[in-house]
Amino acid sequence: MTKVAVVQFRAxxxxEENLQKILNYISKAADMGASLCAFPEFMMFYTTSKQSPRELADSAETIDGNFVRTIAAAAKKHSIEVIGTIYEKSKKRDRVYDTAFVVSKSGKMSATYRKxxxxxxxxxxxxxxxxPGSKISVPVNTSMGKTGMLICYDLRFPEMSRILASSGSQVLVVPSAWVQGKMKEEHWISINKARAIENGCYVIAPDQxxxxxxxRSMVVDxxxxxxxxxxKRQGIGLVDISLDVVRQTRKVLPLLRNRRTDVYTNLKL
Known part of the structure; x- marks a missing residue:
């Protein structure tokens, strides 16, 4: 059993203000006994519609910049894994990557994924x-088990979750900033549940x-x-993740094993 902290806050x-909040959450999560602390998409800062692409790019950082280095140092200090996101600089002066990262308890970068x-x-x-990123990242070993990374809108594309699950993921983590709107919360709940059920895995979805x-940050078994x-509350939610539950569910409901990949092709009309 692994205790996981899910952080929901308003960036x-x-x-710098957000970074201080993040550091405080990491410290609190560790004090609460969590082995891993997961944050939402766009935790670095909120970009308004008035902010130009160039202005956003100017405020972005590299994956080894101060923002992530400071978080990694906190992960090492408190001996806790951290999953978070940044606006990562790209080669284009007016575009950035929306990048998720996993930092180990020793403060080392375990994985990155560009949306x-x-x-x-x-x-x-x-x-x-x-x-946009150009590839799905290989599942990474964390204290929860094999962990696959998605970001927000990726949830609406079941192919990605299935590829991660069929590649060994026992947990999917989906940092998100789900925009309000007509039926949006219903979509959010339904899709998180569907991705968990169809792949026999946990879905952990921290949201802004x-x-x-x-x-509505969620964890679905x-x-x-x-x-x-x-x-709608800001703060930390705690859940226990058990790989025994994944193994038992996949045994009685063997959806991954029962797939017919031999007949899954596009149909010729």
Missing amino acids: STDK IHLYDALGFRESAKLE VGNIYCG PYGKILLDMK
């Missing part, structure tokens, strides 16, 4: 400021709250039971 437009599916839907166009985001729903 301001001030990077593949940009939220160009429902009136939004993330591609106006963001550069406030600004334009709906909150492999059989679809909601273990955590943080509603």
Whole structure:
């Protein structure tokens, strides 16, 4: 059994202010006995619609910049794994990557993932400021087990979760900033449950709250039971993750094993 801390908070437009909040959450999570602390998408800072692509890029950092280095030092100090996100500089002067990272208890970078599916839907166009990633990251070993990384809008594409699960993931972590709107919370809940059920894995989805985001950070177990729903509150939610539950669920509901990949091809009309 592994105790995991899920952080839900409202990021301001001030990077340093948010960094101090993040460091405090890491310390509190460790004091609460968590082995891993997971943060939402865009935790670095909130970018308003008025902020230009160039301004966003100027405030972004490299993966080994001060923002991540400071978080890694806190992870090492408190002996806790941290999953978070940054705006990562790209080669383009007016575009950034939306990047998730995993830091080990020793403060080492275990994995990174650049968001593949940009939220160009429902009136939004993330591609106006963001550069898409080009590959799915290999599942990484964490204290929870084999962990696959997605970010927010990636949830709407079941192929990605399935590839991560069929590649060994027992837990999917999805840092998110789910935008409010008609039926959006219903979509959020339904999709998180579906990704857990169809892959027989845990889904851990820390979400932004406030600004334009709906909150409702969630953890769903492999059989679809909601273990955590943080509603609109800021703070830390704790859950226990058990790989025995993953193994038992996949034994009685062997969806990964029962796939018919031999007939899964596009149909010719």
